[in-house]
Amino acid sequence: MRILIALGAAAVALAFALPGTQDAPAGEPSARTPEEARRIVESLSWLTGHWVGTAGANRYETVYTSPTRGELYGASKEFNDERIATFDFERMHSKGGDVFMTPWPMGRKSRSFKLTDYDPTKRRLHFVNNEHDFPRAFTYALDTTGRLEIRLVGTIGGEDVSSRIVMAKLGK
Numbered sequence: 001m002r003i004l005i006a007l008g009a010a011a012v013a014l015a016f017a018l019p020g021t022q023d024a025p026a027g028e029p030s031a032r033t034p035e036e037a038r039r040i041v042e043s044l045s046w047l048t049g050h051w052v053g054t055a056g057a058n059r060y061e062t063v064y065t066s067p068t069r070g071e072l073y074g075a076s077k078e079f080n081d082e083r084i085a086t087f088d089f090e091r092m093h094s095k096g097g098d099v100f101m102t103p104w105p106m107g108r109k110s111r112s113f114k115l116t117d118y119d120p121t122k123r124r125l126h127f128v129n130n131e132h133d134f135p136r137a138f139t140y141a142l143d144t145t146g147r148l149e150i151r152l153v154g155t156i157g158g159e160d161v162s163s164r165i166v167m168a169k170l171g172k
Helices: 002-017 034-042
Strands: 049-055 058-064 071-079 084-095 098-105 113-119 124-128 137-142 148-156 159-169
Touching (some): 034 084, 058 159
Antiparallel strands (some): 049 159, 058 071, 071 084, 084 098, 113 124, 124 137, 148 159
16 A cells, blocks of 8 residues: 555656656647636546456556546556566646647657547546557546446557556555
């Protein structure tokens, strides 16, 4: 648990230490007001908490903060019996009338992904950055049993690739 708290704290510290969103994906102007975009992020409280599950043959853990004031942060690690395979941080936030998810795979800031589809009833988010190869899109969705599925899709070397992480929330 101490590791997860430390990862969460590191994610927040890292997010504040870095400059604002860079290289936001190009696209249509937002149809939302800045207030509407902020409220979307603040409606993501269903992500808040400690999640555990699998990513392929490895185990996966992530902790999401509350979406207070239009900012939500996540800290994740993927591991097997021998080592940490990967770790990352993510920031979901509003800017102008848009909502973005900015990942930090292995602690390195990546380009932002723009929210292109949100269904609050189904608790489903879809972020896209067509200028990125892999991942090109992230989908976060809660299934009917309350499990969180995160799907990453894109291309590597011209081949379509996808990755799927399925997690259950601890302490429901």
